[in-house]
Amino acid sequence: MNPASDTRERILHTARELFHARSYADVGIKEICDSAQVQKGSFYHFFPSKRELAMAVIDDMAEDWAHGFIAEAFDRDLPPLERLDYMIDAAYYWQKAAKDLEGRMPGCLFGNLALEISTRDEVLRAKLNAVFAKASSQFEETLDEAIEQGLIAPLDCAATAQAMLAYLEGMILLAKTRNDPEVIRELGPAIKTLRIGGAAEN
Amino acid sequence: MNPASDTRERILHTARELFHARSYADVGIKEICDSAQVQKGSFYHFFPSKRELAMAVIDDMAEDWAHGFIAEAFDRDLPPLERLDYMIDAAYYWQKAAKDLEGRMPGCLFGNLALEISTRDEVLRAKLNAVFAKASSQFEETLDEAIEQGLIAPLDCAATAQAMLAYLEGMILLAKTRNDPEVIRELGPAIKTLRIGGAAEN
DNA sequence: ATCATAGTAGACCAGTCGGTCAAGTCAAGG
DNA sequence: CCTTGACTTGACCGACTGGTCTACTATGAT
Structure with missing residues (x-):
């Protein structure tokens, strides 16, 4: 059928x-x-x-992500910190491929839609928010494990995870505005320096 | 006349x-x-x-910024690291005021426009890019001074400045998507943990 | 063979879009 | 007083918008 x-x-x-x-x-x-x-x-x-x-498109892409590169990058068999590198790399290559193909960096569909319509449609906004929340939880898991394995000093995983997601989206925004995927490669690794909580900073 | x-x-x-x-x-x-x-x-x-x-609007707002809160936040009489705090605070209060007034977080006009039209209009994109470049240079100056004064360890100021701008825009994007200015207050201070270059990380 | 149903086709609709234009108003300069 | 030119007015334009509608075809169950 x-x-x-x-x-x-x-x-x-x-x-x-x-x-x-x-x-x-x-x-x-x-x-x-x-x-x-x-x-x-x-x-x-x-x-x-x-x-x-639009709803269906968001769902569709979110699902593709969940079963595609998110599942790969945040693979629990990978050492936690390598997952972050993998993610940055994936973002870079994706944007670069798109630019080479069409001449322009499309950026992140979720970020694009969020800024465009989240002031106009509550339901769409909530949907996008849920996507980000899920992405954030992937970062959080990674951080949890990294701490557990003694790879990084303890910190507020939930908050830092959000910070990392924010940084990722911000990088993509900047890269799109400059129409240059290299921005992601340049700024990407610094995602690991982000930390909230734990050792008192300032 | x-x-x-x-x-x-x-x-x-x-x-x-x-x-x-x-x-x-x-x-x-x-x-x-x-x-x-x-x-x-x-x-x-x-x-x-x-x-x-749209061009005129961008110019207009960029000028307002340059003579308004950018001039205040990046005041060279302020200790460098305090400038960053000031900036985060300003962003927070601005978005909060807007939300209290209209019920929705508008986010950053430049970021919004960048994601919406930078794939469709080269000239507009370049203009937005210039605005970001100028903002980034403010961060860079601040970092230069901070290092000069021995407040932070040496690092790649230009790259870190961009990272900070990316983080700022990303935070605002996330906050807008959650329609909650508090995100900026929560994640904001971590902007000072961002660093590229200098002491070899990873 | 018949009938219900899922899907396709494309003309059609009212409303809106960015943009044009001819006809003005009005104050300053001569 | 007359002219000039910056500024205003609002009707108007064709193209296009999201969305509706009726007529049609294909399929599969009975």
Whole structure:
């Protein structure tokens, strides 16, 4: 019953690419339909509105992440600190590949959407927030383990995890603004210097 | 000759507020005109296009910053490390005030615009990039002085300055997504732990 | 064969978009 | 007083927006 049609997935995939490459507001349903070779009627058969499409796109990408590079980078078989390096590397190569292909750095879809629509749509905002919370918890686990293994001095793992996520998003923002993925490689390693709590600093 | 009309400034001011509170694409010229009590024709007398308006808004805000809180926070009479605290505080109180007033955290106008349009407009992107470069140079000066005064161990000031700016923008992004300015207060102080170069880390 | 149902097709809608334009108002300079 | 030119007014434009609608096809169960 399933392979009957991949229309829904084509729409989803196309929308994700277009939203990522440009922005939510800037991509119209017509363009998505044309690009996905789908008619308007089919679109509205699967998605009740553009907003719902955005929801689905976020879910779709979050799931891809969870089973893709997040699962790889935060692999519990990797030494904790190497996971951070892996993550930075993955971010770098991804953005670089995208830039080499399309000429522009798309940045992080979640970050992009968050800044664009979180003041306009509470539900979307909450959804994006949940994605970030989950990402943060991955950092937290990593930090927990690193402390457990005596690799770093004790610190406030939850807060530091958020700081690391913030730093990652900030780096990507800066890199996108400069349209230069190298920023991530330059600034990336410093993510490990971030710490909140533990040894009293200042 | 000057006080004859404040139309241009009304447009500029209104546009800045609306762009900041929502987004570039989401705010139409009609809305700006209505809100500023100006007619379409008058708008196009002062600004040849919406894009040029965006340019002017960026310039306007950048100048306000340079003479406002940037000048205060990075006051050379303040001890270097205190400048960083001042900056975080200023960011926090600003966002908190905005949220208390309008219910939502607007975030950083430059960051918002950067993620929204830097893939679509090279000139705008370059302009935003210049704003960030200037901000980064403020951090750099601060770090230079801190090292000079023996307050911190030597490090790569230019790179660390960028890292700090990235962290600041990332914090604001996260705070906006959570719609909670307290994030800035929680994560802010860790900006001083960031370091690139100097004592070999890892 | 029939019928329900999922999906497709694309014309159509009201409203909005950024932008144009002709017709003015008005104060300063001659 | 007349002219000039900065500024204002609001009707108007074609293109495009998100979304609706009806008619249609394909499939699979009965």
